[in-house]
Amino acid sequence: MQQLLPDDVIWRNARLATLDPSRSEPYGMLDNQALIVRDSMIVARVPESELPAHPHSIDLQGRLVTPGLIDCHTHLIFGGNRAAEWEQRLNGVSYQALSAQGGGINATVAATRASSPETLTALAEQRLRRLMREGVTTIEIKSGYGLNLDAEEKMLRVAHQLARQHAIEVSPTLLAAHAVPVEFRGDPDRYLTLVCEQIMPSLWQQGLFEAVDVFCENVGFSTAQTERVFQAATALGIPVKGHVEQLSRLGGAALISRFKGLSADHIEYLDDAGVAAMAQQGTVAVLLPGAFYFLQERQRPPVEQLRKQGVPMAVATDYNPGTSPFASLHLAMNMACVQFGLTPEEAWAGVTRHAAHALGRGATHGQLAAGFVADFIVWDAEHPVEMVYEPGRNPLYQRIFRGKVT
Known part of the structure; x- marks a missing residue:
């Protein structure tokens, strides 16, 4: 006793x-x-x-x-919303047409850059309180709607402010490599030079984030470009994670595992080689059924293979304005069961101990x-x-x- x-x-x-x-x-x-x-x-x-x-x-x-509960993948801080854009899409306007009109992620970037820290904090607090009321006690919050040094710093400082003002633990993540901003359109490599040589080292030195994330996808950054960011992060001693295999099979999960990354997130197009690499390195699979539902996707993540290989599966909301506007981890758990075939016990492990491992907190949370x-x-x-x-x-x-x- x-x-x-x-x-x-x-x-x-x-x-x-x-x-x-x-x-x-x-x-x-x-x-x-x-x-x-x-x-x-x-x-x-x-x-x-x-x-x-x-x-x-x-x-x-x-x-x-x-x-x-632990929500290990969110984009909680952003300006504006994309409700009108979503309605246009449902009325038949193509994503390409919306992007040409300044919609998509760059619309959120523009709104976030234009918003004051106070406005961003007030908006994020509304979303955060909804998650806290469901029992969330630890949350990951990504940057990635700033895409320049000042705006990325602003977002991360808002994340720290939320942690100071509320009874919740915040794990901030740098997602500067989320998209190519309009001022670098057509030259993603030059933008990544800014990320690797200025944004990442400056904000890391200030202690504003815990890990680096990259959107590795055919509409984001290539595996070679992602590896460049991971090499720069590793040189600074920063853990890595990534949005990978959501829309196509590029091998991003295997790349994350090679860098002993914390998690590979989305992974609908994950193949057997990627599963094996994750199992070998202990990389967590973060399942994000909200985006799968909202985008009406059909390719499900390989849950049975992940089970067989013993890869821990976390579940998160992926709360964001474009593809998963759901501030409910209970709903994400339900979706993970109904859409992806998890058992309820696996869903619970996914928002507790496996989510903790995805944030480097497996020994304490x-x-x-x-x-x-x-x-x-x-x-x-x-x-x-x-x-x-x-x-x-x-x-x-x-x-x-x-x-x-x-």
Whole structure:
């Protein structure tokens, strides 16, 4: 039995879905349990019957407790919206015509560049609160709608501001290699020189991001161009990840794995060689069913091959204005099951321990176990499947961040 200290807090009489892979029970489920929290960490998980009397105990009355949810791929910060553009597309206007009119990603870049930090913060807060109300306690936020040094820095500083103002952990990612800005149209390599030689080293030196992302795709950057960015990042000691194999098969996942990247995201066109490379290096597959749905795609990621090779599968919202405007991780979990064939237990692992690994936090986040941060959710629900089965209903009872109710 863990030696209790006077300031410890016991969260008792709970049904724990620990998501601990060392447990054989589905979801790592344990009944009649208690969590002992010291400061901001879980120091023990003990049966209710072994608890001594303690002045600081909270009776959860048999409620379900899970780890806090982790949304490991979002584009939460941007100016404007693309609702009118989406309507035009549904009315038959082609993407090429919209782009020629200044639509697409460059419309969001223009709106983001023109927005003040205060405006971007206010807009992002609305989206963030919706995710927090569903139980999200850790979130990744990418830049990538600035595409120059000042605007990329502005976006990343807004991400840090959100972390300071809200009870949530933010993992900021530099996605300067998201698209070629209009001022470099026709010369992507010159733009990547700016990314590699100015934007990335300057913002890394300021401690504004944790990892570098690249949109490696036939409408983005080639594998050779992506490798150039990864080489520059690696030289600075920066972890890498990437948007890969979403619309075509370029070999981006294998490239990420060669650089021991954190995650390969989207991966609808991932082939067997890419799966094997990811399995060998421990690269996480991040599934993004919101974009798959919104774009009415048909090519599903190779979930069965990922299972067979033991590649961890995370699930995220991919919240963004162009292809996945869904600030609901519960909905993403449901979509991952319905569209991609994940089991509900796999979806839960995908928004907890596997999402934690995708953000380099696998040893500290995403499980209810000793040594993990005390981020957890108390639900008015009998079983974790309920949040996957019925995403419109949110049975959240309490959200605990770093051991405190928020």
